[in-house]
Amino acid sequence: MWVLGLGAFVYGQLLSEVFIRVAYGQQWVEAGAGAALRAYSGYVLLMALNGVIDAIGHAQSSTDQLRTRGFIMIGFSWYFPLSIYLLSSMLLAQYGALGIIGSNLLSYVCRIAYCVWLLRSQLALAGPAFLPELWTALSFACVLFLSFLGPIVSLALFPQALLLYRCNRGYLLRTKQD
């Protein structure tokens, strides 16, 4: 699942603006849809991480732990809209759609931190040993490498996409300077 999330994140960072320009047109790039999609791809990655860690934690929990977890998740259900409400009131005026995506990102960072903490306590792992074990596995390194290699190969095969991207960024910079 997080392979998909990682793929979405890497390709999203590279190709969001080109995709928006090709699929929806220049007016949407000027409105900031490319930047918003780039930020949203980070949100997709966090959702993937949260989904996996949450599911593992759920499967590892005993009946009592599941009950406690259920209560805490009800709390999170209230925390989630509240955080959007509070953060968006500050961020929305300044950053628009990016503000609401940013507040979602922060919410998910909190959820993941909670799930990791819970999983660590469930597995009785001491100190910082847990994170390296989960995230520096050989398979993860391979996936990361392939995820970054994929866009580079695709851009080498389809250089017009990179050209479009650069033209587009140049156009936007010129517009801002004007």
Add this chain to the structure above:
Amino acid sequence: MEIDAAKRALSLHFVLKVLTVGTNVAIARVASPEIFGQANINLLLLYTLVLHFTRECFRRVAQTSPQSALQLVRLTQMWQGTVCTWGFAPVAWALWPSADLSPMSTAIICLAASIEALAEPLYAHDLIKLEMKHRAIAEGFALILRSAVVLGTITRGVEAFALGQVAYAIAVVLLMRMQTGPLRWKGLGVERATGRLVGTELGLAVLKFVLSEGEKLVLLFFAAASAEQGVYALVASLGSIITRNLFQPIEVQLGRKPPTAFSPLSNRLPELPK
């Protein structure tokens, strides 16, 4: 039979999602971000609000009714939900706090929601019969019709989207009625038990509405610029292709795995006493 129905439901969901994104691309290419934002955040939120309580309260009550073996009773409860929607739609129209939309476009969207409420008993009937084909045909055709109407009347701005939604609702109701046939119902007398269940479900429905539509509510009530609403609607619809079609099924499956499936993490579990 149930597994086949579930497979058909998943296929239907996927096909409709692809169709929705495809038609959205066509519309977004001709509509400005401002119009797209007002239609997809503001107008659609009102539409969802009008239909939400029928779907959440009456559909759930119909499913959990003690007399659920009697299809007639379940359908009667769905008809009661439709009538409640007709009562709620004018109230929602009158109280909707939006200066961006014209009263005409909000009135048209409430009319569209009231028309689509007629399809709820027909959907329930198909669910009882585990029949998914009718809904796939009706919604697929209605989506294409809605896009055609929006594209044809796009010069009218947000009203074009409201008119498109009316066309969608009429098409869904007519096609579902043609395929399902006439439905029997018992009248509108509300039993006390049903009333109590609806009251209980109402609180949950409000909570679910805030949770599921929270972002739209924030965008609306913090008066984000219409173009920003459009950008968010567009990006969220693109992102939901991955999250709903890929992540959600995997997450459901992962949650069902036994602890031993998560090797090497499971090796760390303390040994059980012998």
